Amino acid sequence: MLLVAYSISMICAVMLFIALSMYFHKRFKRQTVSLFMLGVFFFLSAYTFKMAVAFWIRFTSASGGAALYATLKSTAWAVAQIGTTLGLVVLTYLMYTKGQDIFMSLPRKGKNAMLTLDQVKLKSMPRMSGLHPVLEAGTVALIERCYARGVPIIVTQGLRTIAEQDALYAQGRTRPGRIVTNARGGHSYHNYGLAIDFALLLPNGSSVSWDMTRDGDQDGVADWQEVIQEAKALGFESGGDWTSFKDYPHLQMTFGLRLADLLAGRQPTGVQMDAAYARIDKLQGEAEQPMTAQEKKDFEAMQLLIKAQAEAALNLSNRVTGLEKAAKLPEIPKWALPACEAAKAAGLLDTTANGSYDFYRMVTILNRAGVFKKGAK
Template sequence: MLTMEQIQKKSLNRLVGLNPVFKIVMEKLIERCYARGVWIVITQGFRTYAEQDELYAQGRNGDKRPKVTKARGGYSNHNFGFAADFALLLRDGRTVSWDTLKDDDKDSLPDWSEVVEEAKKLGLEWGGDWRSFKDMPHLQMVFGITTAQFRAGKHPTQAQLNAALAKFNKLEDEPMTAEEKAAFKALQNTVQKQADRIKTLETTAKQPKVPAWAEQACINAKAVGVLDTANDGSYDFYRMVTLLDRAGVFKRGGVA
């Protein structure tokens, strides 16, 4: 019989890279499922764009394996740290299963359904509810943000993150101890600092005025219709436009 700590340890590596709040919610899911006699492990967490593209290639272009995703790199919530996949852990403590009908705790309710039930209580979305390309092991918490918005740099608000943190505390029968309240407050402070840091980086990256060294390149790019505005670009944006201009890309007739 494995302890909850032993069960949690099996998912540690797959929780690395997840948004801190989403990570806490997934840890709470493992804990709540264990309390119901259901063992789960996280099998997939954060993925880079390259890892996502590699997964997308499975079952395509001559690959005989079944397709496992319809999302390329940048089009999956795994790429932004707000999604994770799970599997059932069998009683030998080593074997994982995706059997949605298995009932190891003998309570007449499939273990898979119990996990989904607990996940929804915590505010998680389940891929099994999707109308097309159902993803039964998939759980996510995206706060209404699309992958396009994530790619553009949008993030959950502090209020949304705080609400997600508070949600699972309301599910507990006992009120938080002083230590738990202190830990919760510390986590909120950490999340706030990260949100402030992200905001600072985003503000720093944008330059409200075109740098003098990039003005002519932007003028040339607008003259051939490549740009409609050059305002609020980043340093890297202006650098790229300047390099393309020096390469002659923005000469009349030089743009395809």
């Protein structure tokens, strides 16, 4: 019975090892590894070792053994136990500190190796927490869109607490340093998670730059401008557009709320948030892969179909208008009144009410042709 349990554990452990090694193989290629997965790997190794020791103790103790042998066994057991405990402690710690999402980026081999999008995104992760959800979505989209244009960026500031803002305000005033902000605590959109600051991320993946003329992707457009373009398209306002104190790395979404509104506790409305999300999603949707030849063909066929349908609808609408004209009119048109009177006077018609457009037209034509006069004579 115990043997069966051991065998099942062994098989599971081997299967997990295979899956994990595949995961790590992939992850090491992308040069980022989840700490949590490393923890899992460590725990599993220790656990498997412990199981092997247990197995060893269980099935060899029957024969007894030398004192040295027994010491060896208990040492191995102790090591295995410490290992599993340590693994569990690490996993618990990561879990309860929300550290399960922490990724570790590994040093790259090639100096000029392009940073992966994942790596670029991870760099900004520490500054993303606490952002307003729309800002978070907008910032992720901004990082992705800039990366796609060959401009990796990093978020250097996101949510700033009021205390942090006060400390920053003191800099250059009551404390040493140069003045970096004109906003006291509560008077910056950063304090509400509605602003971010960015910098250009250099290819080494660790240095940043605020050089507004740099053209790292050599496309003839300054990287800084490319970022600002993308940011504005996503609905951000740029601090570089301010007139009094230009804050070039600063991007914000205000939803029309003034700082006084925010201080009073007002929040962006659901409608405003939906509109902002829609704007971001629209851009991101357009960024999906370009159409293949077949998709293009299908798309053109669909456009033709839509055009044909529109024409058919127009024809239909014209016919309806025609039919409406042909239908009975609620009153006799003024232009048909003399003819109708003439027709009645001639005794040709008892009533001329509720005729159709064509009827009145015909009566008028007949009247002009003198038909009713003749009849009257």
